[in-house]
Amino acid sequence: MNLSKRAVDIQASPIRKLMPFANEAKKNGTHIYHLNIGQPDIETPQKMLDVYSNYDSKVLAYGPSEGLDLYRKNLVKYYKKHEINISKEDIIVTTAGSEAIIFAMLVTCNESDEIIVPEPFYTNYNGFASISGVKLIPLTTYAEQGFSLPDNNKIEELITDKTRAIMLCNPGNPTGAVYPKEEIERLCGIAKKNNLFIISDEVYREFVYDGLKHASILDIHGMEDNAIMVDSISKRYSACGARIGCFISRNKSIMDSVLRFAQARLCPPTIDQLAANACIDIEEEYFKTIIEEYDKRRNVVFNEIQKIKNVVCVKPKGAFYIIVKLPIDDAEDFAKWMLQEFRLNNETVMFAPAEGFYATKNLGKNEIRIAYILNENDLKKAMKIFQQGLAEYLKK
């Protein structure tokens, strides 16, 4: 029995590839510092968890396909705080950001149409592209330049008659890059000129440092027809398991169509939406504390990396990831070696080889992504192990 071509082709999680080695190490009693995944250790807000405790409906019923009316209304308020002015009708609640991205691909592209994406990019974009039959066209950005966007020529030379959209992750996973508003405007200029959509993945909106202000695609004038924003509460409220996101556009035909895609799968989880709704009015203090905490972590990781010779790493400005170019040939081999061979006081570190975040073959082979999602103390220990491990690996 042959499977479909897409079933054969769909990428396995490049991060998960190393899990058997991690599990083996744990089985043998080794403690692993996990810097490989984006699962924050920050506590989910109590007022969100309280919603689960206080749920008192007798029947856990379907909600509307577009999401609970109450939640959509409140999301308007949330975005207003970020100076994004939209109406309830511009929002469809989705089962996490993942579904919102799939909807964005389905609504903009026919099978084999193309979306331009700055690489390195969130590896699951590949999976969503397989699901929707879309071809991702990588626009290479470089560690040396802090993964900033290339100039217009470099972008426009990728546009073909199959190109339907440019997709951004801002702040960026895995790069930590934050695109300034002028850069977004520059991209929008290209999109308008070439009749392209812009799909902006802004799930790390709150996670910007150094006093920067995040620029949303929804805040760019004249992009009403072209702009799609995808969002998620997973990182915002450290609620990855709730699976609540949303799809936003001011383009009425897009919303009409996405509603029909949404109707097919009936609705997003009901109680989880109520839980997300409880966080709408969360005090500014909540984010302030978290961002300060992540900023501290960012500094720990960055400062420790600076102590290593011959690495390339521009300090990232957002999200909670950092990409480091190492003086080695094969980061996957190094990652595997750390899990299998290297121990410091019976501890080791797991990180993500960055090759999986590149679509262009052979790029990123000597880069890794570190997610700074542990507390300062653990991070310091983890970075110490990392430094010593690397030094020993280089001696091999």
Next chain:
Amino acid sequence: MNLSKRAVDIQASPIRKLMPFANEAKKNGTHIYHLNIGQPDIETPQKMLDVYSNYDSKVLAYGPSEGLDLYRKNLVKYYKKHEINISKEDIIVTTAGSEAIIFAMLVTCNESDEIIVPEPFYTNYNGFASISGVKLIPLTTYAEQGFSLPDNNKIEELITDKTRAIMLCNPGNPTGAVYPKEEIERLCGIAKKNNLFIISDEVYREFVYDGLKHASILDIHGMEDNAIMVDSISKRYSACGARIGCFISRNKSIMDSVLRFAQARLCPPTIDQLAANACIDIEEEYFKTIIEEYDKRRNVVFNEIQKIKNVVCVKPKGAFYIIVKLPIDDAEDFAKWMLQEFRLNNETVMFAPAEGFYATKNLGKNEIRIAYILNENDLKKAMKIFQQGLAEYLKK
């Protein structure tokens, strides 16, 4: 800005089409008996709701892409009670049955490949087909024959070199048909002979009447490579809002591929899985009571329908739907008229025109689907209104 072809083509919910008329009627103070949707009024088991109340983790984290290990282990026990012997590795937990069906289409079909489906069928299959680029080929079944499967010739003449699978809903939504084991075996013979997968949607497994025993595709010998089962807890535990389902197959390459599709979207909702898990050991009494209740409702609706002249309706044996062929030309017009014009003591009834459940043009125009999801008393009142409404409509 042009959208994709699939964005333009995807079907709007044919049931939702009538919602504006229902809302208008409600606004004017009319009470509507909703027999149009499959949202049960049965209470969600308390032990399931208790899980939400008792959740005490501090971080609502991602679960594994294949679903929580605990839940998958317990699902093995659940299926064993139904004489379905599978292992944990054969199960991937999905975001409701919807996602499981999308995975089934993606893994078996390339774009423009074909799946044969007995019609009338669950209308959202159309949406999933649009999402996955699959073409559904209807195999017409008839109200007069209780929607039983046609003979082999009729089925085999639909098979082309594009056909990859036959999809079943058993017990059937919208037909209420339950296929006897010999019929499933007959289909499996065709599938084996022609190298086709069988995708069996068994979300109404528990809802069979008249002492019948449900036959699962997973219980058919020799189908290990060909069989895919999709399931959901939505109806089983009256927990439509939890969005928990699963995808099951013993075919290792299928499971390997579906895991990769599942990794792309990270995981199904975490707490909702725990809630579903709490129902694994639910007492047999729970289902006995519910099935008795639905059986009573089925009898109310069926008996009241029998009192109407010139209708065609074979008593359904499963699920909680019944299709009725009426002596009218246009069931949608009748449904709209009931919502706009007809009142009995300021009450009216909403049901689903069946045309939307057929893929073949012009079929089902004089049929409706009634979901018997109200209590006996309300159903009696609703059927009285229905009878009088129809009589008056026929006089027009």
